[in-house]
Amino acid sequence: MTGIGWGVRSLGRHPLRTALSLAGIAVAAAMLLDMVMLSGGLEKSFGDLLLARGYQIRLTPRGTLPFDTEATLDGASRVVAALRRDPAIEAAGAVLGTALYGRSADSLVGLFGYGVDPTAQGLYQVTSGADLTPGDTAGVLLAGPVARLLGVGPGDSVTLIGRLDPQVAMAAVGRRFVVRGVVHWLYDHRGQLSVGAVLPVMQRLARADAADRASLVVIKARDDGAVGSLAARLRREFPELEVSSVADLVAHFKLRLVYFRQLSYILGSMSLIVAVLLIATLLTITVHERLGEIVTLRAIGVSRGTVIRQVLAEGAALTGAGGAIGIGLGLLTARYLDAILTGFPGLPAAFSFFVPRAGTLGTAAAVLFLTGSLAGLYPAWLAARSPIAETLRAEAT
Amino acid sequence: MTPPLLQAADLRKDYPMNGETVHALRGVSLRIDPGEYVAIVGPSGSGKSTLLQLLGGIDTPSGGTVELQGTRLDALSDGDLTRLRLTRFGFVFQRFHLLPVLTARENVELPMAEAGMPRGERRARARELLAYVGLEGRTDYRITQLSGGEMQRVAIARALANRPAVLLADEPTGELDMTTGRQILHLFRRLHADGATLVVVTHDERLAAEAGRVVHMLDGAILDRCS
Numbered sequence: 001m002t003g004i005g006w007g008v009r010s011l012g013r014h015p016l017r018t019a020l021s022l023a024g025i026a027v028a029a030a031m032l033l034d035m036v037m038l039s040g041g042l043e044k045s046f047g048d049l050l051l052a053r054g055y056q057i058r059l060t061p062r063g064t065l066p067f068d069t070e071a072t073l074d075g076a077s078r079v080v081a082a083l084r085r086d087p088a089i090e091a092a093g094a095v096l097g098t099a100l101y102g103r104s105a106d107s108l109v110g111l112f113g114y115g116v117d118p119t120a121q122g123l124y125q126v127t128s129g130a131d132l133t134p135g136d137t138a139g140v141l142l143a144g145p146v147a148r149l150l151g152v153g154p155g156d157s158v159t160l161i162g163r164l165d166p167q168v169a170m171a172a173v174g175r176r177f178v179v180r181g182v183v184h185w186l187y188d189h190r191g192q193l194s195v196g197a198v199l200p201v202m203q204r205l206a207r208a209d210a211a212d213r214a215s216l217v218v219i220k221a222r223d224d225g226a227v228g229s230l231a232a233r234l235r236r237e238f239p240e241l242e243v244s245s246v247a248d249l250v251a252h253f254k255l256r257l258v259y260f261r262q263l264s265y266i267l268g269s270m271s272l273i274v275a276v277l278l279i280a281t282l283l284t285i286t287v288h289e290r291l292g293e294i295v296t297l298r299a300i301g302v303s304r305g306t307v308i309r310q311v312l313a314e315g316a317a318l319t320g321a322g323g324a325i326g327i328g329l330g331l332l333t334a335r336y337l338d339a340i341l342t343g344f345p346g347l348p349a350a351f352s353f354f355v356p357r358a359g360t361l362g363t364a365a366a367v368l369f370l371t372g373s374l375a376g377l378y379p380a381w382l383a384a385r386s387p388i389a390e391t392l393r394a395e396a397t
Numbered sequence: 398m399t400p401p402l403l404q405a406a407d408l409r410k411d412y413p414m415n416g417e418t419v420h421a422l423r424g425v426s427l428r429i430d431p432g433e434y435v436a437i438v439g440p441s442g443s444g445k446s447t448l449l450q451l452l453g454g455i456d457t458p459s460g461g462t463v464e465l466q467g468t469r470l471d472a473l474s475d476g477d478l479t480r481l482r483l484t485r486f487g488f489v490f491q492r493f494h495l496l497p498v499l500t501a502r503e504n505v506e507l508p509m510a511e512a513g514m515p516r517g518e519r520r521a522r523a524r525e526l527l528a529y530v531g532l533e534g535r536t537d538y539r540i541t542q543l544s545g546g547e548m549q550r551v552a553i554a555r556a557l558a559n560r561p562a563v564l565l566a567d568e569p570t571g572e573l574d575m576t577t578g579r580q581i582l583h584l585f586r587r588l589h590a591d592g593a594t595l596v597v598v599t600h601d602e603r604l605a606a607e608a609g610r611v612v613h614m615l616d617g618a619i620l621d622r623c624s
Contacts (some may be wrong), residue, residue, distance in 0.1 A: 009498045295496035299455050300555070301483020302511050303476065389456035390412075393446075395492070 005154065005160055008310075008317045011285065020323045021282045029326025029368055031219040034354060035268030036335050036364040039261050041355030046253050050246045051348055052186050055091075056227045057219040057234065058249070060242045064251065066216045072096070073241060076214035077197070080117070082237075083219060088230050090222045093120025094214035098206035102195065103159040103174050104150050111146065112194045113159070114185070115202025117213070121258035122186075124196065129154030129181030132198055134374035139180035141196040147182045149193065154179050158301045162205035168335055175205070190342065190349040214311035268364075272371055275322070279315050287311060287379040294383045304384040311380035319372025323365060331356065402466060402594055403429040403452060409460035410447050410617075414468060421447040423617040426460065426578040429563065429596060434589040436605040437598045439614035444569050445598040448614070452596065453486045453565045454478050466562065483512055487556030493548040495540045501527060501551045503505055508558045519558075526554035535540035546577025555583060563594040570601045582607060 005190035011018045057116040059079065061071040073079065077095035097117035100109040114123055124141065132139050140158060144149075152158055159174035177197065185194045196202075203209035219234075221227050228324065231245040244252075254261075294307055334354035341353045410422040422444045427429050429435055429452075437445045452463055457565040463470045465485055471480060482488075495504045502523045506517045509519035527536050530550035549569060556564055557619060569585070570578035582604050589595055589609075597604060613620040 013498060023466065034551075280512075293496055294495065296490065297507075298479070298510055299453075299490075299494075300488050301479055301481075301486070301559075302508070303479050308509060366603075389447075389450045392450070392455070 007128075008313055010290065011314060011317060013104045014286075017282070021278060021318060021324060024278045025275050025318060025322025025372070026325035026329055027321045028278065030330035030333055031271035032268050032364060032368060033327060033330030033361070034337070035264040035271065036360050037330075037354040037356055039264040039268065040357065041353055042252050042257055042260070042351075043250050043320075044355045045352040047246055049186060049348060050249060052350075053122035053125075055218040055220045056224065056246050057221065057231050058244050059217040059219065059234070059238060060215070060244070062240055062242050063244055065244065065249065072208065072211075072215055073217070074211045074213055076212050076217065078212070079217055079241070081215075082122075083217065083234075088222055088233075089219055091120040091220040092217060093117035093121060093182065094124075094197055094217045095121070095215060096202050096206060096208060098162075098202060098208070098214045100192075100195070100205055101161040101174075102146065102150060103161065108161065109146075109149060109193065112192060113160070113202050113205060114196040115206070116192060116196050117199055117200040120218070120220070122220075123183050124183040126181045129179065132180055132196070134198065135269050136180065136198055137201050138178055139197070140177040141181050142179055143185050143188060143192060143194040145184055145191050146193045146195055146235055147179070150234065152179050152183055156194075160197075160205060162207065168211065186350055187334060187348045189347050192349075201282070205367040210257060217276070241258050246376040258389055272368065275319070275368065276371050276375040279318050280373050280378060281317055283311060283376045283379035284382065286314070287383045290384055291383070291391055292363045292395040295388045295395075296385050298386070299385075307384045308380040311383050312376045315376030315379075316369065316373040319369050320377075323368050323372070326368075327361075327365070398429055399459040400467065400523065401428045401464075402431045402433075403427075403596070404464045404518075405448070405461065406464075408448065408458050408463065409449065410444070410451060411454070411459045421617050422451070422458070423459060425561070425614075425617070425619055426461075427452075427612065429594065431594055432589075432592055433594045434585075434607065434609045435551065435612060436608035436610070437596065437602070437612045437614060438605050439620075443614040445614050447617075449565050449567050449596065449598050452567040453488060454482050457490075463489055484510055484559050486563045487559075487561035487563065487564040489549070489552050489556050489566035489569045491571040493545075493552045493572070495542045495548055495555070499545065500537050500539055501532060501554075503546075504555045505553055505558055508555060512559050514559075522558065523554070526557055527551070530547065530558075531580075541549055545573050546580050548585065549573060549577070549581055553581070553588075557588075557593075563596060564588065564609045566597045566599075568599055568601075569597065570599065570604055579603070 058066045059072045061064055062072045062396055080092050080094050083089050094117060098113045100111050100113040102111045119134055132141060133165050152197055157176050158179055159176050161174040177324060189195050200209065208387050221230050227245050234243045250313060297307065338352055338354050342349055342351055405425055405427045408422050411420050418478060425448055435583060437448060437584050439445050505523040505526055506519045509522060510620060522542040524536055527533060530553055532550055535547060552618050570581050573581065578601060585595060586607055597608065601607055
């Protein structure tokens with residue numbers, strides 16, 4: 001047992017006080033962790049989501065971002081054909097997004113329709129049933145919520161009605177499709193009612209077939225390392241279009257979230273300060289309580305260095321234990337908060353606000369541990385500088 | 398003539414109290430030879446404990462010098478003085494001043510750990526010392542589980558841990574009843590018989606009577622010496 005061991009064991013003298021302090025440190029650590037996850041989590045989650053199917057570049061009408069407006073580009077087939085001839089491009093496909101309706105008994109349900117090229121799409125993953133085939137003009141894909149709402153599954157029929165005034169749509173004759181599969185639309189918000197069909201079918205439903213319109217074109221480059229140069233070249237080749245790599249979109253997103261990130265930094269720093277103050281206060285109190293013991297150790301020849309180390313070790317032990325509890329607490333609260341925040345309308349359900357990343361978490365843990373340990377500096381100095389004889393005299397009276 | 402083990406020359410200690418200067422020691426000179434058992438006696442406030450603290454390098458004098466085997470304590474840096482206290486002095490306090498969160502053995506091991514003694518060696522020595530003071534069955538007891546007399550015996554074992562040149566004890570029986578005080582008295586007698594140099598500040602006449610020399614103090618000065 002060394003002086004350091006004594007210091008750490010001393011924390012057990014007042015179990016309730018130590019437990020309360022640990023709880024306080026854990027809460028501060030949890031908040032710090034959440035803020036760290038939040039500060040970089042959004043952009044990480046956004047980048048991961050955009051790359052979920054491996055498509056690194058998006059082409060959209062000039063001045064727009066994917067699905068940011070209802071703007072469309074004309075001559076989608078011509079653009080896609082030109083892109084597919086490019087040896088640097090592995091796959092390219094056009095996507096059209098449009099509002100439409102589905103018939104449920106004798107009422108209409110508002111839906112969002114995706115026109116896709118099943119051979120080159122970065123929008124969905126089939127969860128049950130089958131995917132569409134390129135020439136499948138009779139099949140549709142449904143999001144889970146639509147399948148549940150309409151009470152249908154793969155092999156069943158559904159009626160879809162295109163872009164019409166709802167009043168007119170009631171009277172309009174819809175077109176029947178066979179459900180090929182139920183899919184998870186990557187960019188849908190929670191509960192979004194989405195359906196998909198091959199692009200020409202959706203263009204007809206949206207009355208966008210004449211101009212061969214699409215909302216965007218997704219591109220998969222053969223070489224991940226050459227995405228930047230490919231995007232630059234495509235900007236020159238398609239000056240009428242907006243060419244955005246995932247990195248561009250993340251940078252754009254980051255810019256929009258700058259205040260959000262600043263807020264998380266401020267709250268994170270505040271929680272760090274709270275943790276430090278808590279540890280410093282507790283250690284100062286315990287040092288004052290144990291001053292007699294400390295000066296006795298000094299009297300029998302224990303060095304100032306050992307006394308300082310033992311107080312710092314107490315701080316480190318408190319920070320370590322509080323931080324460990326805080327990690328669990330932080331991950332739990334992050335999950336809970338994420339469930340609330342991703343429920344906001346318009347946000348992709350697959351989006352995550354709190355993304356744990358080993359590097360960031362490691363840095364946060366190291367910063368917490370270091371600052372928490374350093375919080376013991378003042379009480380350690382106090383302990384090491386106490387006059388031995390004077391304190392012993394005071395203890396004796 | 399044998400050189401002194403510990404020698405104080407014209408020791409003075411003043412300190413402020415309530416705006417006035419207290420002259421705790423007024424020019425005390427004292428020589429302690431190796432193997433001596435010296436008792437310092439006197440009424441409260443006579444400067445006994447202050448003298449002991451100055452002899453042990455716990456406090457610094459306002460004037461005069463203390464030498465341990467020819468080394469002037471005032472010439473040492475704080476670090477060297479701390480090291481000297483650790484290795485050359487053994488301290489026993491009236492209120493034991495043991496660490497309650499540690500066991501008896503761990504308390505005894507602490508100065509040895511500080512001195513850098515390997516774990517196995519210090520563990521063995523701690524057991525040996527606790528056996529010497531009659532606590533072989535209490536080595537793993539927490540301090541709070543021990544009686545006052547047992548605590549003081551642990552404190553004596555701790556003081557002996559690094560084989561000090563001199564053992565300084567400040568009222569070692571002051572907190573003990575007569576029976577347990579007698580046990581400490583016997584222990585000191587045994588220590589002396591085994592060759593230890595002892596300087597004991599005490600009010601306890603029985604303890605003083607055991608000493609080879611009694612130094613009487615009054616008002617910060619030594620009155621006389623009795624053998």
